[in-house]
Amino acid sequence: MHLPRPHRIFWTIAAIAGGMVLAMWGAEHYARHRALQEESDSVRRQLGLYAQALQQRVDRYRTLPQVLVLDAELRDAVSHPLSASEVQRLNHKLERANGASQSSTLTLIDRNGVALAASNWRDPRSNVGVDYSFRPYVQQALSQGKGHFYGIGLTTGVPGYFLSQAILDAHGEVQGIVVIKIALEELEREWLQMPDIVLASDAHGVVFLASRSEWRYRLLRPLGEQDRRQLQATRQYADQTLLPLRYRTLERTDDDGSIARIEDPAVDGRLLWQTLPLPESTWTLHLLHDTHAATIAGRWAAVAAAGAWLALSLLVLFVQQRRRVQAIRLRSRRELEAVLQQHARELRTAQDGIVQAAKQADTGLSRSLEHLPQGVVVIDADLRLVAWNSRYVELFRFPQELLRTGRPIEDLFRYNARRGLLGPGPIEESIQRRLRHLRSGRPHLRESEKGDGTVLEIRGNPLPDGGFVTSYADITSYKNAARELRSLADALEHRIAERTRDLDQARRDAENANRYKTRFVAAAVHDLLQPLNAARMFVSVLRGHLADDASRHVADNIEGALSAQDAILGSLLDISRMESGQMQPQVRDFRLAPLLEALLREFGILAGSRGLRLRGVRSSCTVRSDEALLRRILQNYLSNAIRYTHQGRILLGCRREGRHLRIEVHDQGPGIPESLQREIFEEFRRLNEGHGDDRGAGLGLAIVERIGRVLDHRIGLRSQLGRGSVFWVCVPLGDPAAIEHVPAPPPVSESQDDSPLRGCVCWCIDDDARACEAMRALLQRWACAVPVAGGPQDALAAARPGGAPQLVLMDVRMGTVYGPHLYARLCELWGKSPPMILVTAERDEALRREAAEQGWGFLAKPVRASALRALMSQTLLRHR
Known part of the structure; x- marks a missing residue:
């Protein structure tokens, strides 16, 4: 049954319009969902960084109360009534300690909860004499030995995070409490620079930190009766009015996030709301991200789908019309041929x-x-x-x-x-x-x-x-239709060309943003390594002045925290260098056995301390790779194996695969789910089954993946839940005849009496005053003379002909001054070129090669005291 022509046109137009609407809806839904998923992943990574920054800010001051409770003067102060002069002396002592740590307030509290002395004693609203016995951090310290609490100060009215540590007598009884109040306003100011809304809420659902002031002290959920009584008893937020945060949840995302519309305080548009509970606390971080970009992406996708559907519909109509015309032509030709044949027969007769x-x-x-x-x-x-x-x-x-x-x-x-x-x-x-x-x-x-x-x-x-x-x-109608189709095709080609140009521009913008991010990470890590270097040297000096085991234990904890921070910053810098292409591998042939033996010795002690057995299989193979980068891959594999294996054994071995050697690390850990086996090679991805105090930062396997790409080595893993995992790297075999035999360097004497450092005159040149002060203290402890420890201008002012030191320790980047150029000017003033060691946070391979060519020492910040001592000794002996 054939429909009349008007009906056919109507239903054709209806089908095209309906299909276009469905295509627009499907494309818009898919593109918006895809964009939301990508933004949600980005927001969760950003939340992880915010959580790490907040945790690091708290950890920076966590050990200060532990150190202060060891102070003899503070321990004596809580054991007897104090006179006015003693209180004044304690106030000055806490004031000096507070000034050095840049914290908000330090307070000494007796066993009854009354503040004996405080660093803010000069303030008219001082803590001295105030009863804090009702505060949770005081009650926790009295019952558990230490405590923590966030709230608004009753005397100052300034909010902060309180950490408390009990002072115990010889019988383990609490005699007093040291409390540090950490101000987190600087963290909120950093959040303020971000376009997104960042919040932190407590266990009651009260927002106590926010990147926007109108969001602070808002309730994410109604308070229960028990919550109200607890807040009134502790006066956690003083007399601050807690307003409800009014919002509506519109939909849920696949990763436990949500799309919400905020009504009070009013925010335009729909927001992507992601949350992240902070480990080892009752706090929760929230990040609200504008979804306008995802909406725009969905609209563009709908427009593109509409254009594609129209083009496809016109193409189908064109093909149908062409077939219809061809059918008419064929029928006409057959009829004409029949007529001609009939006439031909008539002509023949x-x-x-x-x-x-x-x-x-x-x-x-x-x-x-x-x-x-x-x-x-x-x-x-x-x-x-x-x-x-x-x-x-x-x-x-x-x-x-x-x-x-x-x-x-x-x-x-x-x-x-x-x-x-x-x-x-x-x-x-x-x-x-x-x-x-x-x-x-x-x-x-x-x-x-x-x-x-x-x-x-x-x-x-x-x-x-x-x-x-x-x-x-x-054939006029056919030609007109063909011209219209050609015009439509030209328009589509023009739009495709414009879209291609837009995509190329977006790619270039993304590449530029990636380069700017890489430069920012490198600069930020460089600046963070400066104070970290000074802190590690101060700890090395401090350990030499501590006599009792408890104090050394605290110093070891500080050293461990600084080492962990050093490892995180070093990993971030390595990732930045690999992404920017600055890390150039030095590939050569070398024997694998010494590397495996060194790794077994290095990690065997760590594994034994955790009750694990580390075993290795000897290999006589020669491989072709960068020995330092391959060592880094295996170190990360072994470190993860020890971190996530609670009992059992770990095996380091090799397997031949044709012209390649696969180096494997087997563990008996909990195993990795198949859904996470690809994600764990991304930044800040880590499992939660590690040791409580050593779960890592989630950067080790990300560095392994990038080193594998730089070296063109295949990496991978196989794992079974409950049975363990195997991580491997595949390395090409090398030529044993191409190995260079390099003699081992002579051992450096560790004796204090015949140490080449005794009496050595050293200059320390750095634009960071704290680093200079720490380096001077460390060198003087090694019996070195340090007449100059300051910046470039101080060194130039002190340089005299014939007054050259025996050794120069110098930073590379000191503001606008470049270290090697400053060294050349100093040598002209001295009339002599003493040996130099570059002590820098720069990790540039070109700088290392320049130092090696010039005969200078090179040491990366933050500096380990033992490494600095060994390098200084070797440099002096070689120069002599």
């Missing part, structure tokens, strides 16, 4: 029958040709008219008196030429060219466009016994 019948005809119209949709004209061997149909007359608008049987076809050509239908050029030449073609008897097919825009398809075929039949088909 009566050769002059057509001419005779034509002479007797009045008009020459042929009834057998009238049903054809094309215009048809038949001429004989003398090029005279024999037959034609009315469609032929309509197409060329011939007058009736012009058409008669026996008239030469040349007369019709001349009539059309006078009307300009034969095209440009000389008229006579055009007529003769057509007559010659008809006499040749060759078939032809061409198209011709008339002045009114009508396009004709002209098809001519010779008759068997002479003569010619020509058909004229009107």
Whole structure:
């Protein structure tokens, strides 16, 4: 059943419109969901960084109360009533300690909860004499030995995070409490620089930290009766009014996030809300991110889908029209061939029958040709008219008196030429060219466009016994449709080209943003390593002045925390260098056995301290790789294996795979789910089954993945839940004959009496005053003389001819001053070139090569005291 033409057009348009709406809806939904998922992943990574920054800010001051409770003067102060002069002396002592740590307030509290002394004693609203016994951090310290609490200060009105540590007597009884109050306003100011909204809430659902002031002290959920009583008892937020945060959850995301609309305080648009509970606390971090970009991406996807659907629909219509035209042509051709065959039979039976019948005809119209949709004209061997149909007359608008049987076809050509239908050029030449073609008897097919825009398809075929039949088909609608389709195709190609340019620009913008991020990370890590270096040297000096085991234990804890921080910053810097292409591997052939033996010795002690057995399988193979970077990969594998294995054994071994060697680390840990086996090679991805105090920062395997790409080494793992994991790296085998035999360096004497450092005159040049002070204290402990420890200007002012030191310790980047250039100027002033060691946070391989070429020592910050002592001794001995 065929529908009428208007109905077909209506349903075609309806199908195209409906399909376009569905395509737009599907593309918009998919693109917005995909964009939201990518933004959600980015927000969760950002939340992890915020959580790490908050934890590090608290950890920076966590050990200060532990150190202060060891102070003899503070321990004595809580054991007897204090006089006014003793209270004043304690106030000054806490004030000095507070000034050095840059914390908010230090307070000494007795066993009854009354503040004996405080670092803010000069403030009119001082803590001295105030009863804090109702505060949770006091009650926790009295019952558990230490405590923590966030709240608004009752005397100062300033919020902060309180850490408390109990002072115990010889019998383990609490005599007093040391409390440090940490101000977190600086963290909120850092959050303020971000476009997103960052919040921190407590166990009651109260927002106590916020990047925007109007969000602070808002309730994420209604308070229960028990929560109200607890807040009133502790006066955690003093008299601050807690307003509800009014919002509506619109939908949930796949990763436990949500899309919400905030009503009070009012925020325009829909926000992506992600949360992250902070480990070892009852706090929760929240990040609210604007989803406008995802909405725009969805709209662009809908527009693109609509354009694609329209293009596809027009293409289908074009193909259908083309098939319809071809079917009409085929039918017409068959009908015409049938007619021609019939005429040919008539001509064969009566050769002059057509001419005779034509002479007797009045008009020459042929009834057998009238049903054809094309215009048809038949001429004989003398090029005279024999037959034609009315469609032929309509197409060329011939007058009736012009058409008669026996008239030469040349007369019709001349009539059309006078009307300009034969095209440009000389008229006579055009007529003769057509007559010659008809006499040749060759078939032809061409198209011709008339002045009114009508396009004709002209098809001519010779008759068997002479003569010619020509058909004229009107293909104007087909040509118009083809032109429209070409115009649409050109428009689509133009839009695709514009979209390609936009994508190229977006790619270039992303590459520029990645370069800026890499530079920012390198600069930030460089600045963070400066104070960390000073802190590690101060701890080395402090350990030499501690006599009791408890104090050394605290110093060891501080050293461990600084080492962990050093490892995180070093990992971040390594990732930055690898992403920016600054890390150039030094590939060579070397024996694998010494590397494996060194790793087994290094990690065997750590594994034994945790009750694990580390075993290795010897290998005599030679491999081709960068020994330092390969060592880094295996160190990370072994470190993770020890961290996540609670009992059992760990195996380090090798397997041959053709021209490659696969180095494997087997553990008996909890195993890794298959869904996480790809994600753990990303930054800040870590499992929660590690030791409580050593779960890592989630950067080790990310560095392994990047080193593998730099070295073109395949890395991978296989794991089974409950049975353990195997991490491996595949290294090409090397040529044993190509190994260079380098003699081992002479051992450095560790004796204090014959140490080359005793009496050595050293200059320390660094633009960080704390680093200079720490370096001076450490060198003086080693019996070195340090007449100069300051910045570049101090060194230039102190330099005199003949006054060169025996050794120079110098930073590289000191503001606008470049260390090697400053060293050259100093050598000119001294008239001598003493040995130099570059002590820097720079990790540039080009700088290392320059130091090696010049014969300078090189030591990366933060500096380990043992490494500095060994390098100084070797440098002095070599120079002598």
